[in-house]
Amino acid sequence: MTLIKSISGIRGTIGGATNDNLTPIDAVKFAAAYGTWLKGYAGKEKLTVVIGRDARLSGEMIQNLVVSTLVGLGIDIVDLDLSTTPTVEIAVPLEKADGGIILTASHNPKQWNALKLLNEKGEFLDAKQGAIILELAEKEDFNFAEVDDLGKITKNDSYIDVHIDEILNLPLVDKDTIRKVGFKVVVDGVNSTGGIAIPKLLKELGVEVVELYCDPTGHFPHNPEPLKEHLKDICELVTKEKADFGIVVDPDVDRLAFISNDGEMFGEEYTLVACADYVLGKTKGNTVSNLSSSRALRDITQKHGGTYEAAAVGEVNVVTKMKANNAVIGGEGNGGIIYPESHYGRDSLVGTALFLMLMAEKGGTVSELRASYPSYFMSKKKIQLTPDLDVDALLVAMHHKYKNEEVSTIDGVKIDFAENWVHLRKSNTEPIIRIYTEAKSQTVADALADRIIGEIKDIAGI
Missing domain, CATH: 3.30.310.50 (Alpha-D-phosphohexomutase, C-terminal domain)
Structure with missing residues (x-):
């Protein structure tokens, strides 16, 4: 059993001894450290934090602990309940909130959960901020609110719809262009919140959806990391249904992988390559990915006359370099698309819409598209x-x-x-x-x- 404390948040396995696992005490301590840091960082009396979670089995327990801790600090909560990481990122600035927390262990198996921490822009904290929170958690020097000053909870389950509307309003997304093609797509939502969000988006875009593991029970039907060895079922279903392609997301919907029409993996590294190909064809500019991402993005960027730069691994590092280089699109080779026109966060919904636009305009099959890219x-x-x-x-x-x-x-x-x-x-x-x-x-x-x-x-x- 494991507890990992890092500048990007706290992640651990449920159950076991405190300080060695993500127990209720550890969740409360780290939430209190974040809330205490946020009160100093924001520099104002009354704060608001947006909270959302994926569907994993421990999610409701961890959410109740984190929300109650922040309320005890006098912080108001906007509770999105079942949501996605990019949806919470979008909600923070729309709510004019001071921060956000996503309760998810991303691609990790069901025994894991985590607190991902956001600033007032809906972006991940930097290393310095994360280090302060770790220090506060270690000291456990918290000052909770008096009874008349406790925070209030507002529930809002509409933000996945708001998120979809934001995508439909992007200049490079035209739902009529997509609708005319009549795509048929299989979706593997790994029984988490991607099973809510991705089918909703596709239906708004006029796509016929075949749902596989889209019931958000938190009982992952396979290892939730979207790698080839875990995706036999959707690969078979894509060919059986004669679908145009398949979509796979991780439990919190910030990683996106495609299955080609022939039932083969499109390649998670090529998710970003394809989306960048579409965006760079419409918007001249630069790209950024992390050091562990494919050279294919560099090749595509140079083909469109842009400049490619590599950042250290970690979303906050990629975002920092994207801002410095005025990148029009970027992300990570694990299927994480960051499109600044929407927001600075990995977003499978945005990636899905951009990919559909690329396919609608290019024509042909997904396997033909994959064959057209540099082969790495x-x-x-x-x-x-x-x-x-x-x-x-x-x-x-x-x-x-x-x-x-x-x-x-x-x-x-x-x-x-x-x-x-x-x-x-x-x-x-x-x-x-x-x-x-x-x-x-x-x-x-x-x-x-x-x-x-x-x-x-x-x-x-x-």
Whole structure:
């Protein structure tokens, strides 16, 4: 069982001992730290925080704990209940709120939950702000409100509809263009809130929807990370239904993957590539993704006359670089689309609408679209951390070993070879080292990853 405290929030498994898992006491302590920080940060007496959650089994319990803690601090709550991460991000500025919390462990299995923390813009906190909250949680020096000053709770379950309306009003989204094509799409909502939001959006766009695991019970029917090995059912259903493509999202709907019409994975790395292709074809500009994302985005950006930049892994880092570079679209290679015209957050609903516009205007099949893009293959592997493993020293050793190559150390160690690359980094959310590689064939990408893993183990003596 695990509790991971990081600048991006607190994430852990339900049950067990305090300080080692996400117990009720840990949830209250961290919510109190966030509320205490927010009161100082906002610099005003009365505050409002927007709260939403995915459908996982522990969600209602954690929500009740977090909401009651903030109310005890004198903070008003706008309770969206079942929602999505991007929906909460949109709701914060629309409500003129001072912050927001999304209760979700993203792609992690059902035993996990987490508190994702937002500022008044509906964007994730930066490292400095996150560090202050961690310090406050450690000290447990909280000053709760008197009885007459307790916060109030307002329930508002309309925000998924508001979110969809915001997307339909984007200049690059035209529902009539999409409706005329008559798309048929299979949706795997992994029995979480994507099963509410994505079908609603598609129906508004005139798309015929075949629902798979769209009942938000929180009983995930498969591992909720949208990777090929977990998606056999939707791949089969797309071909059986003769659908144009399939859509898969993670439990909080900020990661988006497509299944091509032939039942094959479109490739989560190519979600951003395709959406950027459409946006850059309409809006000249630059792009940003993280260091672990495919070179294909760089290629597409340059094709459209723009400039590509890489950021450290983490949504807040990508957003910061997007703002600095005036990027018109960006995101992360795990299927996270950030479209500033909407908001600065990964958003599967926005990505779905942009992808439908691309397909409507280009014509042809999704498999043909995928074949038209530069062909890269990624291998994503990991090594479980052990207490005696000095990861920082290991990364320094790998940097030294490849010092004659092009190496970036802004986030772990990324080694760029002429035809491929490898990125080694500690995860912020799980006790693992991630090893990402990319090459022009799957065989080479896998072989490179295995070689690097072997080298790491040799250096570590494991």
